[in-house]
Amino acid sequence: MSSTPTIDPNGPIRIIMNGVTGRMGYRQHLLRSILAIRDDGGLLRADGTRQQVEPVLVGRSAAKLADLARKHGISEYTTDLDAALADDTARIYFDAQVTSERTKAILKAIAAGKHVYTEKPIAESVADGLALVDAAENAGTIGGVVHDKLFLPGLLKLRRLIDSGFFGRILSVRGEFGYWVFEGDLQQAQRPSWNYRKEDGGGMVLDMFCHWNYVMENLFGRVRAVTAKAVTHIPERWDESGERYTATADDAAYGIFELDGDIIAQINSSWAVRVDRGELVEFQVDGTRGSAVAGLFGCRIQPRERTPKPSWNPDVPTAEDFRSQWEQIPDNQEFGNGFRAQWEEYLRDVLAGRPHRYDFAAGVRGLQLVDAGLRSSETGRRVELPRDGSGSANDE
Incomplete structure (x- = not known):
């Protein structure tokens, strides 16, 4: 050396x-x-x-x-x-x-x-x-x-909650990421066309599973296995010059990740989804003592002591405003650009x-998570990641 x-x-x-x-x-x-x-x-x-x-x-x-x-x-x-x-x-x-x-x-x-x-x-x-x-x-x-992503205000707040023991034992993580990327015909796409060509290094799994891996391993635990499905919802797009091209890369991926500590994470990633949430990415973390929903900037919490007790009745409209039952963590420190x-x-x-x-x-x-996710999608099987941090993933 x-x-x-x-x-x-x-x-x-x-x-x-x-x-x-x-x-x-x-x-x-x-x-x-x-x-x-x-x-x-x-x-x-x-x-x-x-x-x-x-x-x-x-x-x-x-x-x-x-x-x-x-x-x-x-x-x-x-x-x-x-x-x-x-x-x-x-x-x-x-x-x-x-x-x-x-x-x-x-x-x-x-x-x-x-x-x-x-x-x-x-x-x-x-x-x-x-x-x-x-x-x-x-x-x-x-x-x-x-x-x-680890330097985002929302995830920094989430990190504080984890370090403080707010969640008790973490049970699960649910992530939603994405937005509608225009095809480029009626309205110009807001992402470069190479993102949708596999031969140019494009693809949702290759792009975002790298992010999700470091988010999960630094906040919750190492990924040990994955079951995933990668798809190309929009098979045809138009590039920066207005030329039609075939989208050869996946534009959405749906994954279930098994983490250390028996934590289960589910993350949906899509450039073919319309947003109905507070931010373009949100992670809900549920634990025995409380839950949180963290986005790019905000982080809302619901401790066990303030958890409501809804009941299921399909014959009566729900009167509760569930989103109002969460408390926003204040911006009590200055967060710079991550x-x-x-x-x-x-x-x-x-x-x-x-x-x-x-x-x-x-x-x-x-x-390695990208490799495992793509292999799982191709085979329809759960894929384990290498334990020693080297080499490729293995099918179960």
Whole structure:
């Protein structure tokens, strides 16, 4: 294993940012994270001083990169990834490209001695993900994978409830995620077309099961087995140019997950559902002493002492307003942007030369759940995940 590459504490933290012309890469990672840190005077270090950050933009469109650089006062951009990686003053590489391009770019970055922070999924397969783990370990570089959902205000409130023992013994988790993504004919789609082409790395399971894995394992327990069904509800869509194309990737997934502690989680994920809930994602957690419903921002609770006692009578209309029987947890602390919060944590870990808690191995566990979910959908069987954290899932 090579020694960990260091960053000059007296100079700026230069970050090669690849894929920031895309929606998520631009809004959350460049604009609301790195540029926000820059505009606040730099990263706040453990000793109370600040160290400035300096993005180097990389992408396929020189015109788009030039526009971003001009708009935000960024001095460096290039369409040549190899040239950017050859710059020894830029010690960190970030990847927000389409999934199909990610593995080879990260391997190049690691070979160039860069620390790597990346969007998920980290690769298209478990084997490719494990190759990234091995490469980073051999190079002595620090890998990090975006775990943004854990930094959402609603889930931070949920974390506090769990840590306080509010739930007693947690029994089950029910998650609902999604919204209607327009097909692109009558109204332009609000997600990029590659999301619906399997050959380009698209698909609900590949995208969202990586998220659900880290949410479940960090809040409730490791996933031990899954029974899932992935479907393509909308088989035909129209791309950014108005051209009709066949949707080859799944646009919805319905999963039952068995977790440590005999907790059962059910999560529905769909881009073909119309929203009838408070937020675009909500998790209901039921325990012996209380329940909670957490979304992106809010978190409502119902302790055992205030749980109503409804009775079933199909002959009489229900008079109770069940939603009014829950209490909203107040916003009694300030919650910043979750993407920025994790960026700051990752950068501090790199400066300190210590591993990031959400590392490439965590990204591989997400891919293992993807693999298990797709296999379950194809075979109609329950699939167990590997216990040792390596390799692929196994059919029961």
